Every structure is written in structure tokens, then in C-alpha cells.
Amino acid sequence: MSSPLPIAAAEVGGDFFRKRDVGDLCQAPPPKVFCFDWARENIDRYGTPTVQHLEIVVISVLIGFVVAFALALLAHRTRWLQPPLLATTGVLYTIPSIAFFFLLLPLTGFGRDTAIIVLAAYTLQIIFRNTMLGLANVPAAVKDAARGMGFTSRQILWRIELPLAVPEIIAGLRVAVVSTIAIATLVVFINAGGLGTEMYGEGNLTFPTTVIISAAIVILMALAFDGLLLLGQRLTTPWRRARSA
């Protein structure tokens, strides 16, 4: 790739980056890596992109989860579907994100829909695979006992297998959420907003303050989601921490 990303974005249709008025702050040499004065005066501008970013991530992961989970249940019951579904979600996962966005442009155009489709597609592989893994890890003896005691197939799935697969499913969700939060910084290139609007743009090399602030928000968001999911897992699987006294 000879052309840097901002130029590519400009080529496909306009400037989606937000203008920054640096003004007189931090202009005196030597150049500063982080300009506190500017940050103090401009912190408000990150509110809207942060909310957009959150919305895109949450909607994408929810859609991805519903689809991947349904596929996993289907493949769990219909074993021969596993290899083709793993392959399909795997191929989706390998498409480079910028290319994926632009591939969809003729179909879905610029904006949030395209962003959500791509991000949701990326989560399929990890959630699907981990759900399958979690279901496969349920000991055969446990299922045999449940069946022999009179659990129906549906009861075995919802009362035995899925609760036991929760740790693997949440592990998949954690990876999916964190990577989606990171990749969502790129949706700015199809005019879907998010924190990417504050990251990629002209002059960032000479004014890294905004890159640092938006990256920090991204990292904090990732840590927060990861922590929440981990907490959720702890609360739903008390038996995992129970070991012989």
C-alpha cells in the first residue's frame, strides 16, 4: 500500500474527520507529546464520538452473538454443519477490515449499517467456536446421567450443557468485545463516526495529543467491558471456584 489511510478515505468520498482548532495552545517550541492545556479545553468534544463508538460496539456484538449462538446451537444438533460453518466464519474473519468496509459500500453505502455488519461478522468466528467448544467440553457422563434421569434433549441443552458452557462462551465474548472496540476505530473511514474521528486525521503526527486521548478512551472502554464480562462470568458460574476445602 503506497497511499496512507487518510488519502484512501479522502478518495472514497469526503472528509469524515473532525476539524481541530489547535489555536495558540502548545504552539511554542519545543513541541509537546501531550498538550494538557488543549486537553482541558477540548475534553468535551470526545463525548459524542465515545457514545457513537459504544453504540456501534454493543449493537455489533449483540447481533454477532445472536447469530453465532444460533449457528452454534444448530451445529450442535446437526453435527455435519460444524466444518462448513467454522470455515465460513473463519473466512469472514480473515478479510482485512478496511477491504471489508469497501467491499460492502456498493451494497450498503456509507454509514453505521455497513460498520455494524462488518463488526458483527468479525465476532462470529470467535463466539461460534467458543460456544461449540463449551458445549463439546461437557462431560459425556453428565449428559448420560441427565438423559437417563429423564431430561429431554431440550432440557439437557438449556439446563445442563449451556450453563456448563458459560465460561467458554464468555471467554469468546470477551475477545469479541475487545477486538470490536479496537476495530471500531476504523469505521470512521465509511463515515460511521466513533472515536476514529478523533484519531485519524491531518496533523496527528505533529499533534499526537488527540490520538493519545482517543486511544486512552478506547483502552478504558475495552478494560471496562472485559471486567464487566469477567464479573458476569464469576456471578453466573459460582461452581467454577468451588474446590475441595
Next chain:
Amino acid sequence: MPSGESDAQSQSGASSLRYEEATKRYPGSAEPAVDRLTLEVPAGEICVLVGPSGCGKTTAMRMVNRTVEISEGDVLIGERSVRDREPAQLRREIGYVIQQIGLFPHRTISENIGAVPQLLGWKKDRIEARSAELLELVGLDPELGDRYPAQLSGGQQQRVGVGRALAADPLVMLMDEPFGAIDPINRERLQNEFLRLQAEIRKTVLFVTHDIDEAIKLGDRIAVLREGGRVQQYATPAELLMAPANEFVEDFVGADRALKRLALMRVADINLWKAPLAYVGQANAEVRAKLAAPDVEVPYPLLVDSERRPLGWLSERDLAADVVPHRPDSPLGPVLELDDVMRDALADLLQHESQYAPVVDAQGEIAGILSVEIISEFLASPEAKSDEHPAVERPHE
């Protein structure tokens, strides 16, 4: 283990179990896994299916709860064919215990025990009360109810497994090598507990094992199977040991079957030697006179206290004095009880390298002397091989 009336009442259900030419064929295999099995288990009895691996015993057992579908023939619980039932409904009326136990790791012990009642839609407090009752019944501390399976030992887990199978008061219990994965010491304890439990609850039990000793110990009746689930002999343990129907059964039961009979006997079942007794302070002349009696087989007198409880053996040196001393010269060695299983009594003697040992009753009072000689004479006698000696008092009868 409690034996309250409430338990007996709530555990009253048991049905007979009958195989009628039950056959299982698997696609792609020429020989049926189970070929026209016909067998009847009376209500309230333990029937053990025993045989080498691949004989079809587990397949036969699984036909009862239809975790293996019956190809031809039928299995009846009471007078009702299992084939007419909806499988999940049927299984909720049948206790199911497997070797790998298969407790639900994400549910507490109480929830595990309450699983079938929950499926049956019992009220929450009834389930809780039942779980607590069963924990006690299988000999577990009620405090374990809030733990998870991973926090219990293997033996405790299988007690829970048995309790869970009993929760909804099943008509029939299926047990597939339930104690097979437990260490030998705990296995023996679990077997004993199970027999005690069965004496109380009197379920119809179909028990699968490949271990003939376990079969002899637990079974009211034993069906020895060979490939294709073909019954070689269906008999009580004593009959099986005394009169194996054919070479297969004889081989399977083992050359030591006379010895195995000892596992079915108690010390009280055999004629003991008379014990020459000596009391503290008694004149030794009297004691020596007792020893000389023709029906006394032991060379030394046994010192007992005023309540006829054994204290020790008197030696030649003790007898040389005028009166019986307070403290015997020789230690007492092993003391057996009338209620001991004969095999264990023999093991005790051999372990202590003793030729004989005193036997006491439940009060600790001397009842006689058991010797290795008595046992070997019994094993050599026709009695050991005939039905003349119905010494088989099953612990649960």
C-alpha cells in the same frame, strides 16, 4: 443411617421387572448385542447382571430405561411395557446410577439430588425437604447440601449419585458398575452401606458389574451372561457357588468358589470350639482339669473376667502357679465377633498369624473359639458344596 417410619413410607414403591425375549440389534452387526433375553426380577430384590466385557449386560440394562431402544421383544415394569411409554417420562420413574457418577458440576449437591423431582414439577420446599432426607439416608452430612460436586470425594459423590437416583422414589433402580471407579476400601464401605440402605427401602435393583465378588456380595439373584446377553445361570449367590450350571459359569465364578462362600457366611453359622475358661484367682488345678477334657481342642486356657469377657491366654508358666494370675502371660491377639463375615474372620486370623481366636457375642461375652482348622475342615466337607448348610444370611434379609 436412620430407619424412621417416614423413610419407610416414602420409599415404598417397587415394581417387578421382566424381560420377555428382549433383543437388541445394532445396524451393521450380524449378531444381536442382546439375544432374546428373558429374565424376571421380583419386586424389592437386587438382581446382578454379571459377565465379561462385551457380554451385553450394560446394553440389557439400558433397554429398561430405553437409553438403548429395544429391537424386538419387550421389557415390563410391573405389568407395563416400557415400549408404550414416552422415554423421558419413563426415565423419571427409574433410578439411574452410573460408574462415572455424572453429577451436574454447576448444581449444588441438594440441587443434584432434587433434579428429578424438579423435572416432575414438585414444589420447591418439597424438593428441599426431600433432598435433606436423602442426604441423611445415604449417610452424608446435611451441610454438604450447599457444596458443589467438585468439593466432594469420589465416595461422597457416588453417595450423592445413589441419593439422586432415589429422589423421586423410583419403581426400579438401574446401577451400572456404580462402585467400579471407587478405591477398594471405599468401595467395600459403599457396598455395605448400599445393602443397609436396600434393607430399608427395598427397591427393585438391576445392578451391572463385571466383578463376581461384588455380584455375590450384593445380589439376591445373579444372572451370569455371556456374549449376546445369553443367560448361563440365574440363581442365588449360594446356588451359583455350589452348583455352577456349566463350565462357563464355573470359570467365571472361579476356582476359589468354596472360599467365596465364606463371604456369604458369618462366624455364628459354623460350629465353634468350646473355650476352656479360666477366671482370675481360680485354682490352676481346676483349669488344668478343664484343659484335659476330651472335647477341648485348644492347648491353652482363655482368661476371662467376671462377665466372661476375654482378657488373654494363659501360658504354661501361668499354669505352673497355684492360682490363675491377674495378668496373662500371652496377649489376647485377635478377637472375633459372631456377626463377623467368615472371610474377614479368616483374614484376621491369617494376618495375626494365629491358629485360633476367641469369638465374642454382641455383649463381648465369650461364645467359643474359631480356628483355621475349623474353617479348612468346613471347606473340605461336602457341606461346603451342598445345600445342607443354608448358612447364607443375607445382611439385607
